[in-house]
Amino acid sequence: MNRRAFLRLSVxxxxxxxxxxxxxxAEPAARSGAPHxxxxxxxxxxxxxxxxxxxxxxxxxxxxxxEYYRLRKQIAIAPPAKGGDGKRAIDLDGHxxxxxxxxxxxxxxEAGQLAPxxxxxxxxxxxxxxDAQDRMELGTPREAGKQSPRYQSGFLNRMAGALGLVDxxxxxxxxxxxxxxxxGTAPALSLENIDEFGLDAxxxxxxxxxxxxxxxxxxxxxxSRRISDAGRVGLEALRELRRLPRRGSSAEYPPGxxxxxxxxxxxxxxxxxxxRLGFVExxxxxxxxxxxxxxxxxxxxxxxxxxxxxxxxREDLGDAQSRVVTLVMTEFGRTAAQNGSGGTxxxxxxxxxxxxxxxxxxRVLGHWPGLxxxxxxxxxxxxxxxxxxxVVSEVATQHLGLKADAVFPGRATAKTLGAF
Amino acid sequence: MSNARRSPWLLAAALAVGxxxxxxxxxxxxxxxxxxAGAISxxxxxxxxxxxxxxxxxxxxxEVEALREQGLGAWLDQQLDPDGIPDSEADQxxxxxxxxxxxxxxxxxxxxLRKRGTPNPDMDVPELSRRDFRDLAAxxxxxxxxxxxxxxxxxxxxxxxxxxxxxxxxxxxxxxxFLTADYVEHTLRPHALGKFEDLLLATAKHPAMLIYLDNAxxxxxxxxxxxxxxxxxGLNENYARELLELHTLGVDGGYTQQxxxxxxxxxxxxxxxxxxxxxxxxxxxxxQHDTGAKTVLGQEFPAGGDEAxxxxxxxxxxxxxxxxxxxxxxLCARFVSDDPPEACVNSASRTYMETGxxxxxxxxxxxxxxxxxxxxxxxxxxxxxxxxxxxxxRAADGHLDxxxxxxxxxxxxxxxxxLYAAPTGYPERGDAWMGPGQALSRMRFGIQFAAGRVRGxxxxxxxxxxxxxxxxxxxxxxxxxxxxxxxxxESVAELEEELKGxxxxxxxxxxxxxxxxxxxxxxxx
Numbered sequence: 001m002n003r004r005a006f007l008r009l010s011v012x013x014x015x016x017x018x019x020x021x022x023x024x025x026a027e028p029a030a031r032s033g034a035p036h037x038x039x040x041x042x043x044x045x046x047x048x049x050x051x052x053x054x055x056x057x058x059x060x061x062x063x064x065x066x067e068y069y070r071l072r073k074q075i076a077i078a079p080p081a082k083g084g085d086g087k088r089a090i091d092l093d094g095h096x097x098x099x100x101x102x103x104x105x106x107x108x109x110e111a112g113q114l115a116p117x118x119x120x121x122x123x124x125x126x127x128x129x130x131d132a133q134d135r136m137e138l139g140t141p142r143e144a145g146k147q148s149p150r151y152q153s154g155f156l157n158r159m160a161g162a163l164g165l166v167d168x169x170x171x172x173x174x175x176x177x178x179x180x181x182x183x184g185t186a187p188a189l190s191l192e193n194i195d196e197f198g199l200d201a202x203x204x205x206x207x208x209x210x211x212x213x214x215x216x217x218x219x220x221x222x223x224s225r226r227i228s229d230a231g232r233v234g235l236e237a238l239r240e241l242r243r244l245p246r247r248g249s250s251a252e253y254p255p256g257x258x259x260x261x262x263x264x265x266x267x268x269x270x271x272x273x274x275x276r277l278g279f280v281e282x283x284x285x286x287x288x289x290x291x292x293x294x295x296x297x298x299x300x301x302x303x304x305x306x307x308x309x310x311x312x313x314r315e316d317l318g319d320a321q322s323r324v325v326t327l328v329m330t331e332f333g334r335t336a337a338q339n340g341s342g343g344t345x346x347x348x349x350x351x352x353x354x355x356x357x358x359x360x361x362x363r364v365l366g367h368w369p370g371l372x373x374x375x376x377x378x379x380x381x382x383x384x385x386x387x388x389x390x391v392v393s394e395v396a397t398q399h400l401g402l403k404a405d406a407v408f409p410g411r412a413t414a415k416t417l418g419a420f
Numbered sequence: 421m422s423n424a425r426r427s428p429w430l431l432a433a434a435l436a437v438g439x440x441x442x443x444x445x446x447x448x449x450x451x452x453x454x455x456x457a458g459a460i461s462x463x464x465x466x467x468x469x470x471x472x473x474x475x476x477x478x479x480x481x482x483e484v485e486a487l488r489e490q491g492l493g494a495w496l497d498q499q500l501d502p503d504g505i506p507d508s509e510a511d512q513x514x515x516x517x518x519x520x521x522x523x524x525x526x527x528x529x530x531x532x533l534r535k536r537g538t539p540n541p542d543m544d545v546p547e548l549s550r551r552d553f554r555d556l557a558a559x560x561x562x563x564x565x566x567x568x569x570x571x572x573x574x575x576x577x578x579x580x581x582x583x584x585x586x587x588x589x590x591x592x593x594x595x596x597x598f599l600t601a602d603y604v605e606h607t608l609r610p611h612a613l614g615k616f617e618d619l620l621l622a623t624a625k626h627p628a629m630l631i632y633l634d635n636a637x638x639x640x641x642x643x644x645x646x647x648x649x650x651x652x653x654g655l656n657e658n659y660a661r662e663l664l665e666l667h668t669l670g671v672d673g674g675y676t677q678q679x680x681x682x683x684x685x686x687x688x689x690x691x692x693x694x695x696x697x698x699x700x701x702x703x704x705x706x707x708q709h710d711t712g713a714k715t716v717l718g719q720e721f722p723a724g725g726d727e728a729x730x731x732x733x734x735x736x737x738x739x740x741x742x743x744x745x746x747x748x749x750x751l752c753a754r755f756v757s758d759d760p761p762e763a764c765v766n767s768a769s770r771t772y773m774e775t776g777x778x779x780x781x782x783x784x785x786x787x788x789x790x791x792x793x794x795x796x797x798x799x800x801x802x803x804x805x806x807x808x809x810x811x812x813x814r815a816a817d818g819h820l821d822x823x824x825x826x827x828x829x830x831x832x833x834x835x836x837x838x839l840y841a842a843p844t845g846y847p848e849r850g851d852a853w854m855g856p857g858q859a860l861s862r863m864r865f866g867i868q869f870a871a872g873r874v875r876g877x878x879x880x881x882x883x884x885x886x887x888x889x890x891x892x893x894x895x896x897x898x899x900x901x902x903x904x905x906x907x908x909x910e911s912v913a914e915l916e917e918e919l920k921g922x923x924x925x926x927x928x929x930x931x932x933x934x935x936x937x938x939x940x941x942x943x944x945x
Binding site: 128130131134135138140142147150152168176177178180183184185186187188189190199200201205208209212213215216217219220223224226227228230231233234235237238 | 917
């Protein structure tokens with residue numbers, strides 16, 4: 001879909017809203033004289049960021065690798081067996097298997113809509129969560145001997161810019177604060193919960209305040225166009241959200257923030273034709289102690305929520321699944337060996353999950369670096385063999401139809417995984 | 421309004437000279453030879469507010485009038501000599517944000533906490549809980565913001581904010597979070613209006629910077645096969661690169677990758693004390709230092725050097741014309757326009773070179789120069805969230821209330837304090853701060869401010885904004901308080917229109933404040 005068609009769509013979504021005021025972001029299309037709103041739905045990219053360094057070796061268990069069981073005497077996930085008891089890895093390809101608590105993702109795998117990526121991560125050597133997360137979200141990892149890029153915006157925001165998004169509901173983070181990944185000059189919105197989003201005023205005053213602000217911002221056009229546009233577009237988005245129909249869906253999301261966020265996101269995919277980018281974050285992965293194994297412990301609980309959440313999201317998307325790609329990633333992995341507290345410490349490479357209709361799944365992607373002493377990064381961590389930027393670029397070009405250097409300008413993309 | 425149509429150059433001359441200040445010599449350097457003295461008798465309210473919106477965090481009630489009385493020159497003289505301004509009231513109000521524990525004590529208490537279950541070996545530090553640390557960190561971070569609100573030394577505070585971005589640190593890297601208050605209080609603020617090279621040197625030696633940009637871990641290259649080589653200890657170029665690219669010369673400042681390496685070598689050994697070596701502070705480690713000969717920007721640094729060659733290097737960098745230009749451009753972007761006029765950059769950069777990097781003189785040249793007073797730049801800069809919050813509190817004559825909630829407000833508006841990971845610091849350009857989501861956050865802030873629900877601050881609406889019966893009075897009140905009476909007739913009419921028909925004076929006032937603070941006009945300066 002080209003930019004003009006997209007703009008037409010935006011107009012279709014906003015006609016009749018603006019108190020007789022032409023929405024700021026509809027002007028180019030208005031000039032183009034678009035006859036009818038486009039009905040064809042567009043591709044969507046969702047990033048789920050696991051904050052806190054998820055243990056890749058438990059998400060995708062290398063049960064075919066003897067080193068794995070040597071390094072993790074207490075917390076390894078047992079290899080698959082016939083008629084598994086829910087406490088063994090779920091075999092995917094004879095070498096790798098999913099954590100048993102990720103069983104809800106089996107359907108996506110069988111349907112060819114799930115592709116785990118091994119050796120996934122960032123080349124940045126940091127073992128600080130926040131540093132690593134920020135640099136991943138900006139796309140500015142440090143690499144020895146290289147100047148790290150100077151981007152001041154998050155990579156999803158640059159995607160929004162490259163997609164020509166003008167409607168803030170085109171790029172939405174389900175989060176209370178605007179995450180780094182979506183910060184920048186392209187319009188984007190962060191909201192914690194669709195039904196509670198608004199100006200935070202008593203119902204009786206809210207409508208008056210909204211209408212008042214809308215007129216004040218509109219009339220300021222001649223004095224500051226940037227401010228005027230931002231205010232008007234923001235209020236338009238707010239109103240569009242309020243009109244979003246509630247959906248009767250049989251999808252069962254797990255209780256908690258992740259489920260709520262994914263449910264809202266599915267609602268946006270169905271109800272907001274201009275939505276192209278979504279972001280969801282979930283914590284609880286920093287398992288230094290009591291990581292646990294297949295069924296008990298902190299990691300099993302976190303994976304249970306993740307697996308059920310992603311499976312419910314897939315079901316809820318229904319047919320829209322054919323145009324949505326989801327990348328589940330984390331800032332770095334954890335040590336290959338378990339530590340002295342039944343947990344794992346900050347490491348390097350991890351695993352990502354690529355899901356969705358357009359993905360050529362039922363394959364494990366990437367190069368498995370191995371767990372032998374010589375293969376480990378600095379003798380302790382899973383090595384990074386696939387740079388997260390290569391995967392993001394592949395999604396950008398293959399799924400969103402962007403140019404190769406649109407998201408990480410100045411960086412030559414070396415590899416593609418053939419994920420699509 | 422006729423004054424505004426005069427040549428900006430003459431206007432600036434008149435402003436700079438015609439104000440009868442006792443110390444005019446530095447200011448008059450910047451004006452053309454034959455100024456038309458007395459062309460205007462002083463500043464009108466709009467110009468006074470323009471000055472106080474850029475060189476201060478907006479006026480408190482009465483400050484626009486006071487400035488008009490005082491004149492630009494006298495105001496600059498006073499603000500550029502901040503130690504001469506009594507500021508004990510600010511100190512008192514900020515008492516709840518200062519900690520009796522030194523950064524080092526905080527760090528040791530934190531380490532003790534992390535080894536839960538083992539007795540605290542440090543007798544001189546109290547046992548603190550995680551909650552205590554969160555509170556401590558929140559208060560330390562608010563100390564800087566608190567001074568922006570409370571201090572009468574406004575120009576120095578604006579420059580402290582500027583340097584906080586220029587010499588950005590990141591609270592989530594290692595022990596940096598215990599050092600933010602110390603870094604601002606003892607490094608940025610004291611040098612904010614001094615010589616740039618002193619400021620640069622102070623940041624280069626502060627543990628927060630040494631840790632943030634990894635120089636503390638930069639070692640002379642190890643000989644192959646030695647234990648150091650096995651531990652992969654070696655040169656770390658991180659700080660050296662940012663020192664050249666961001667702190668001094670600028671990305672187009674004419675240095676090479678070899679210069680980066682040589683700078684990193686000169687600065688090997690600039691490190692911090694380790695646990696057990698006493699308080700966390702700068703420590704030069706001769707054994708970590710590369711004593712070979714180096715060449716930076718064509719200057720020789722002979723073999724056998726020690727800590728002193730690093731200081732020589734810092735001063736060399738501070739005195740480069742490229743540094744003058746880089747800083748002049750950033751300062752003109754801050755004070756004049758996101759796309760700074762060349763005239764401003766040229767003049768500020770020339771002053772920098774002529775005065776050996778005297779920041780007070782550079783700032784005076786900008787504040788009294790024609791670019792700043794050109795009517796077309798007025799009101800064109802979009803406030804950062806921090807500027808929005810501080811200017812609103814000041815306009816309403818409010819104060820911090822001793823709580824820590826304001827940090828959260830800043831985070832909600834998109835500018836959490838000391839949490840910008842990249843060394844570039846928070847962006848100066850307004851377009852980074854004004855998108856649809858951000859505009860909504862600002863409206864929300866206006867509503868909360870009107871309702872008295874912004875945590876961490878308080879003001880007295882009944883004193884500052886008396887209740888009014890009618891929309892026109894209510895409009896006039898917020899115009900006076902939040903805009904020093906300078907709102908244009910269109911904006912006044914628009915605001916008044918929105919306030920019509922509100923049934924009682926309290927509602928009238930709440931809506932007026934919400935629309936004033938959350939509306940479009942207050943977002944720019």
